[in-house]
Amino acid sequence: xxxxxxxxxxxxxxxxxxxxxxxxxxxxxxxxxxxxxxxxxxxxxxxxxxxxxxxxxxxxxxxxxxxxxxxxxxxxxxxxxxxxxxxxxxxxxxxxxxxxxxxxxxxxxxxxxxxxxxxxxxxxxxxxxxxxxxxxxxxxxxxxxxxxxxxxxxxxxxxxxxxxxxxxxxxxxxxxxxxxxxxxxxxxxxxxxxxxxxxxxxxxxxxxxxxxxxxxxxxxxxxxxxxxxxxxxxxxxxxxxxxxxxxxxxxxxxxxxxxxxxxxxxxxxxxxxxxxxxxxxxxxxxxxxxxxxxxxxxxxxxxxxxxxxxxxxxxxxxxxxxxxxxxxxxxxxxxxxxxxxxxxxxxxxxxxxxxx
Amino acid sequence: xxxxxxxxxxxxxxxxxxxxxxxxxxxxxxxxxxxxxxxxxxxxxxxxxxxxxxxxxxxxxxxxxxxxxxxxxxxxxxxxxxxxxxxxxxxxxxxxxxxxxxxxxxxxxxxxxxxxxxxxxxxxxxxxxxxxxxxxxxxxxxxxxxxxxxxxxxxxxxxxxxxxxxxxxxxxxxxxxxxxxxxxxxxxxxxxxxxxxxxxxxxxxxxxxxxxxxxxxxxxxxxxxxxxxxxxxxxxxxxxxxxxxxxxxxxx
Numbered sequence: 072x073x074x075x076x077x078x079x080x081x082x083x084x085x086x087x088x089x090x091x092x093x094x095x096x097x098x099x100x101x102x103x104x105x106x107x108x109x110x111x112x113x114x115x116x117x118x119x120x121x122x123x124x125x126x127x128x129x130x131x132x133x134x135x136x137x138x139x140x141x142x143x144x145x146x147x148x149x150x151x152x153x154x155x156x157x158x159x160x161x162x163x164x165x166x167x168x169x170x171x172x173x174x175x176x177x178x179x180x181x182x183x184x185x186x187x188x189x190x191x192x193x194x195x196x197x198x199x200x201x202x203x204x205x206x207x208x209x210x211x212x213x214x215x216x217x218x219x220x221x222x223x224x225x226x227x228x229x230x231x232x233x234x235x236x237x238x239x240x241x242x243x244x245x246x247x248x249x250x251x252x253x254x255x256x257x258x259x260x261x262x263x264x265x266x267x268x269x270x271x272x273x274x275x276x277x278x279x280x281x282x283x284x285x286x287x288x289x290x291x292x293x294x295x296x297x298x299x300x301x302x303x304x305x306x307x308x309x310x311x312x313x314x315x316x317x318x319x320x321x322x323x324x325x326x327x328x329x330x331x332x333x334x335x336x337x338x339x340x341x342x343x344x345x346x347x348x349x350x351x352x353x354x355x356x357x358x359x360x361x362x363x364x365x366x367x368x369x370x371x372x373x374x375x376x377x378x379x380x381x382x383x384x385x386x387x388x389x390x391x392x393x394x395x396x397x398x399x400x401x402x403x404x405x406x407x408x409x410x411x412x413x414x415x416x417x418x419x420x421x422x423x424x425x426x427x
Numbered sequence: 428x429x430x431x432x433x434x435x436x437x438x439x440x441x442x443x444x445x446x447x448x449x450x451x452x453x454x455x456x457x458x459x460x461x462x463x464x465x466x467x468x469x470x471x472x473x474x475x476x477x478x479x480x481x482x483x484x485x486x487x488x489x490x491x492x493x494x495x496x497x498x499x500x501x502x503x504x505x506x507x508x509x510x511x512x513x514x515x516x517x518x519x520x521x522x523x524x525x526x527x528x529x530x531x532x533x534x535x536x537x538x539x540x541x542x543x544x545x546x547x548x549x550x551x552x553x554x555x556x557x558x559x560x561x562x563x564x565x566x567x568x569x570x571x572x573x574x575x576x577x578x579x580x581x582x583x584x585x586x587x588x589x590x591x592x593x594x595x596x597x598x599x600x601x602x603x604x605x606x607x608x609x610x611x612x613x614x615x616x617x618x619x620x621x622x623x624x625x626x627x628x629x630x631x632x633x634x635x636x637x638x639x640x641x642x643x644x645x646x647x648x649x650x651x652x653x654x655x656x657x658x659x660x661x662x663x664x665x666x667x668x669x670x671x672x673x674x675x676x677x678x679x
Contacts, residue, residue: 118580144583145592151584157577161599170595174587222585 073225075258079114079124079134086110086282089124092275095256097426099263099273099290107282108262112228115260116151117144128225145174150224154231156211158203164214165190165199171222189217193247209240213247220251227252227259233268242334245271246424266294266308270342270425290426291342308344309391312425315341321422325388329363331420342425349419350393352381352403353412363415367391369407372400381405383413443660450657451650458654466632467640468658474548474636475616478555482612485556486563487605491597493564494571512561519557520625527553527626550627551634555616562615563608570604571597607670614666618659 072094080087086107092098100108113119115126117133120141126133133142150171158167168186177185190196193213203211212232219227232248233241249271252259261273269276269290276293278286286293294310313323318336321329321343329343356364367383370390379400381393393413405411451458458464493505511519527534528545537544544550574597582596583589598605620638627634629643637659644652 116584118584144580145586145588147584148586149584151581153581157581159578159582159596159600161602170582170587171585174582174585174591174595218585228584 072256072258073129074127075115075226075260076125076127077111077115079121079126079136081110081114081119082122084110084119084282086114086279088277088279088282088284090260090277090284090287092258092260094258096275097252097257097259097261097273099261099269099276100279101263101266101269101276101293102279103264106279108279109230110282111279112151112230112260112262115226116149116228117142117147148225149228150219150222150226151228151230152215152219152232154234156203156206156208156215158206158211158214158218160203162203163199164195164201164203164206167203167214168218168221171218175222185221186217189221190214192220192251193217208236209244212236212240212244216244216248216251225258227257229259229261229263229272231263231265233263233265241265242267246337248272249424249426267423269294270310270423272426274426308346309350311343311389311391313341313343315339315422315424319417323388325385327365327385327388329420329422330417331363331422332418333422334424337424340425341422343420343422345415345420347380347392347394349415350391350395351414352393352395352399352405353414354403356412357414363413363417363420365391365413365415367411367413369405369409369411371407372405383411446653446656446660450653454650455654455657458648458651459658461651463631463635463640463644464651464655467635467637467655470548470551470632470635471617471637474551474555475613477552478559478616479609479613481552481556482560482563482616483605483609486560486567486608486612489560490564490567490571491593494568495576508564509561511558512565516558516619516621516623517625520554520622520627523550523554523557523622523626545626546628546630546634548627548633551623551636554622554626555619558619558622559612559615562611563605566608566611567601567604570601570608573604574600610666610670614663617662 074094075092076090078089084107088107088111090098090111100111102108110119114121121134121136123136125135128147131142132140133147134140158164159170162170165183165186168189169182172182172185173179187196187199190199193216195210195213195217198206198210198214203214206214233244236244245268252272261268263269273290275288276290277284278293291310291312294308311321311323311329313321313329315321315333315338318333319330321331321341323329331343331345365385367385369381370384371382373380373382374397377397378394379397381395381400382390383393384390391413403411489508493501493508524545525531527537527550529535529538529543534544544553578596578600579592582592587595618638619636620642623634623636624639629635629639635643637655641652641655641659644655
């Protein structure tokens, strides 16, 4: 595990960023298309030569525009996993996975056994002798994960690895990535526009807009209280962390139970997501169960046109937001400091695996 | 649309049919196995094979540079490489003579070492390589562009150095393009006439390739010329079918 520091700019693509990823940390790079997310990755990988600044991995300077230092990609100890699996079409699955070890000087037999090991780890050892053209998208991406990890990279660069998969393939692969990345903690950069990827895999996040970092911090704080336009668009959701031990609910750290739809029946660390639109505000707890009823103290009322965002805090728990009409605020006579109940239908709550 | 297409098809096929009808089948075998014919055929096959090797040795690096590097003047360089494709072969042969001939730019220095190129079998190979090279370069460059650089980038991030990338990724990926380019070069070399005659002359067994033999025989023994032409047509058809069949196969 090594620390990765990138403080680099590319004039051509108008990207200028500074990031510092601690050993074993996974940093999510969020942002709209064309914001420069992939450029950050390309500069870390050595596929793009920065016009200025430095890229440092551990104690090694990978590139430094001031001294002209530039370590080519094949000497960097990195692995890149992209949206397309990009398996070499002329090699078998096993040879694809063995490509990294072979290229880094391992023998034929050693590479073969490393390949077998990783194919087993991602659950596709039965496909070893196939050609990439005989694989489904999900299978190919599993093989690509095995290939990326078989080279024992110091840094894993993930460029929207789930984006090309269909709705059923993405969660499965996300879970697999979580597994393989938690077995051996690896410093990683994860480019994504999907908050579920960031929640499942990353510790920290940055938001890139027009080539500049506009926001950075802990994944959850970036996603729950976004300060950037993009952050607000993909996130701005209510997010409650906890553990999932039953098929329909999440147990929070502060002792509440949130009912919702649990993504393909997983167990363990999870996060419940629901939109502020889905939150209704009641002065007294309603009788109808199994709704989620959360007692909160009103912290702020912000008017946005006809809607009012009501921010509330759960005692000893997180903040959350409700979007209601100005009319509702007037009817309820809401004021800051008031005790109210946030009510959310279980149907409106999605519970997903989270990175611990 | 079908009518002009049919006329076009006939335009290509009719001359071949006419030649088939004119063939003297009774003496066909003896005509194509006469001593001069055999010598010409063997020389053609040998020189065309040699120039295909030359085209591969020179053309692969050229295609790689054209497809993978970025520098000012690349477009001009690409046009220059394609020049032999549009140049009349006689002009090419003349140009070669001024480069490698006895008094040529390079030839006069080679002469000092006792190396005579013009009017030798080497000259045939040079003339054929000169006209056939663009076929290989164009075909391979197209394949390299289609394959793109993304596989190479992936290979590099997996720790493969540039030599390994070339050997284990780039070349295997463009192999179909390389093969079809080589076959086209071979075919072009086999049919070479103008540049060969100008630069290498027409010496039986040394520089008189099959097309030259056909041209000469036409004056003295038209039946032999037709028989030999048929032989070249058969070789050409085999090559075209071979290349097309391969590309269809890989497309499926």
